[in-house]
Amino acid sequence: MRGTLSPCRILFVSLCFVTVGVYRADAVETAADSWNKAVGAFSAGKYQEAAVFFRKAEPGFSDKASVHYYLGIALYHTGDFEEALRLLKSAGETEPDFRDYIYHYYLGASYYRKKLYKLAAVEMKAAISEHPDGKVAGKAGEALKEISLIGAVPDESYRWYLEAAKKGRESGNAEWAADYALEAFLLRPGDEAAAALLAGIYSDAGKPLSALKALEYANGDEARKLKDSIAGAMTNCLKETIGIMPSPGKEEPADLRESLLNKAKEAFSAGDNKTVTLIMEEMLNRWPDASETAEAAGLVGEIK
Numbered sequence: 001m002r003g004t005l006s007p008c009r010i011l012f013v014s015l016c017f018v019t020v021g022v023y024r025a026d027a028v029e030t031a032a033d034s035w036n037k038a039v040g041a042f043s044a045g046k047y048q049e050a051a052v053f054f055r056k057a058e059p060g061f062s063d064k065a066s067v068h069y070y071l072g073i074a075l076y077h078t079g080d081f082e083e084a085l086r087l088l089k090s091a092g093e094t095e096p097d098f099r100d101y102i103y104h105y106y107l108g109a110s111y112y113r114k115k116l117y118k119l120a121a122v123e124m125k126a127a128i129s130e131h132p133d134g135k136v137a138g139k140a141g142e143a144l145k146e147i148s149l150i151g152a153v154p155d156e157s158y159r160w161y162l163e164a165a166k167k168g169r170e171s172g173n174a175e176w177a178a179d180y181a182l183e184a185f186l187l188r189p190g191d192e193a194a195a196a197l198l199a200g201i202y203s204d205a206g207k208p209l210s211a212l213k214a215l216e217y218a219n220g221d222e223a224r225k226l227k228d229s230i231a232g233a234m235t236n237c238l239k240e241t242i243g244i245m246p247s248p249g250k251e252e253p254a255d256l257r258e259s260l261l262n263k264a265k266e267a268f269s270a271g272d273n274k275t276v277t278l279i280m281e282e283m284l285n286r287w288p289d290a291s292e293t294a295e296a297a298g299l300v301g302e303i304k
Contacts (some may be wrong), residue, residue: 031060047077065095081113140156
């Protein structure tokens with residue numbers, strides 16, 4: 001773990017590990033006291049109490065990944081699986097070193113509780129691969145057995161995921177809707193209904209390129225119509241927003257990449273995140289290996 005202090009990691013899976021956090025000098029008293037109380041409660045299995053103190057410690061810590069990692073595990077034990085997933089994902093994305101077997105186990109267990117079984121299986125397998133011996137690997141193995149039994153009724157699971165994805169989309173929860181639609185699609189690769197739903201969710205979220213990729217695996221009139229619609233809307237939106245996209249049949253301007261990148265930077269400065277993302281996805285679709293595309297992707301990374 002990173003830090004200016006001498007850190008040691010703790011974890012409690014049903015077993016205990018210990019940790020010390022990194023905190024800013026201007027918040028030493030509050031952050032240190034809250035962190036130490038959180039560690040004590042966490043080690044004693046008092047996860048509700050630990051969660052309270054981890055949250056109190058967070059504002060004074062420069063290393064947010066540490067707080068999110070342990071807070072995510074604590075919240076898993078309190079039954080808040082959705083928030084546990086969010087925090088664990090955040091920790092893993094911010095600090096790849098946290099993606100150890102404990103991380104994979106709790107991420108998989110949280111997916112399992114949310115009935116996202118395919119995603120849960122991936123994480124459980126990663127946990128076993130990282131550390132094949134010990135109690136965690138045993139628990140991950142038991143979870144995989146249960147997941148395989150659930151997979152014995154794929155039609156029922158498919159219908160459940162498809163309905164859950166539709167409800168998630170209707171409620172505006174794009175992240176969960178996409179996860180559920182992906183699970184349905186994985187049960188029936190190439191299924192037009194699941195692919196169209198997943199594409200629609202991505203499109204709603206301002207990710208037209210991801211939507212088009214989802215439709216690559218589906219055949220049928222509905223999928224083709226949706227693909228044409230999204231592609232057309234993507235180009236039209238760019239034309240209306242930045243006014244520099246070439247018309248069909250016209251030669252591409254030599255400085256188009258640079259122009260798009262400059263427009264992305266302007267949108268980023270103005271806080272127009274949707275336009276930044278839209279431009280980046282168009283550039284990724286046209287020039288995946290270009291340096292301008294990489295720079296635009298960096299802007300999107302800063303938004304997230």
